[in-house]
Amino acid sequence: MNGLILRDATSEDLPQIARFFRAIVAAGETYAYPEDLDDQGIADLWLEQPPGRCIVAVNAEGMVLGSAKMGPNRPGRGAHVATASFMVAPEAQGQGVGRALGIEALRWARAEGYAGMQFNAVVETNTAAVHLWQSLGFQILATVPEAFEHARLGRVGLHVMYQRF
């Protein structure tokens, strides 16, 4: 997408993030997050603080089209493996926003010295995401069967995806 800017998120981005966060969670097809979060709850969950990071993808008009949070997948002795989560506003999907966010998350994690990146719960029927992550180097390590209650399809699997740096 022309003119897409990636930058660190600030608390002023929260209203725009919260709008698509709620739409995506309410759609019930991609994320196992609580559906009843107020803005503070979304901030606590999504606006990841150091050593992690939250970024937004913004168009030329300053509209937030997507966001990613990233950081250690586990504390302590698991903190050398990164994880990340991604959301793209429904009206901006299919335009490369997720790919741009994914590339930046991987660049950041490598630069921070992480040994790899793990996704813990990629909904197997979210094939656009699964294919995107595979194209960026991730492999499916396992699929936890029936671990996600999909709003339309019923219980579907959650992939654990991983790539070593």
Add this chain to the structure above:
Amino acid sequence: MNGLILRDATSEDLPQIARFFRAIVAAGETYAYPEDLDDQGIADLWLEQPPGRCIVAVNAEGMVLGSAKMGPNRPGRGAHVATASFMVAPEAQGQGVGRALGIEALRWARAEGYAGMQFNAVVETNTAAVHLWQSLGFQILATVPEAFEHARLGRVGLHVMYQRF
């Protein structure tokens, strides 16, 4: 073990839990938890609240020999799969305390209507635990390579283990 009692944990158990929690985390062989938690931090992490549960295994003298926490593995659309974590005091290991806690966690999760139980991060070199969970019906779905910084062995894998009810 004769005389082992399993009961719900209370805040009065926290000092005894904190003692072996810190010893186990400091040993660096089984858990990717922060090493610098104060008692409140341990309570926040371990004394799981409803809809989850925290139990202790107590001997005839009232000494806490181990503890388990259990509850949904994910919020929202992942909340039908349970998870659990277990700690046995170093001086009480090898006496069946972990097995008793595991059996109770599985009984509870079935009774609560969960569809299965997932362990997200079982250290692959913790063979006593891996064999115990296999004997209680868990399978290794995948091993995330080098995801745990073992204090003696360097980076070793973390198993994702699962059983469907």
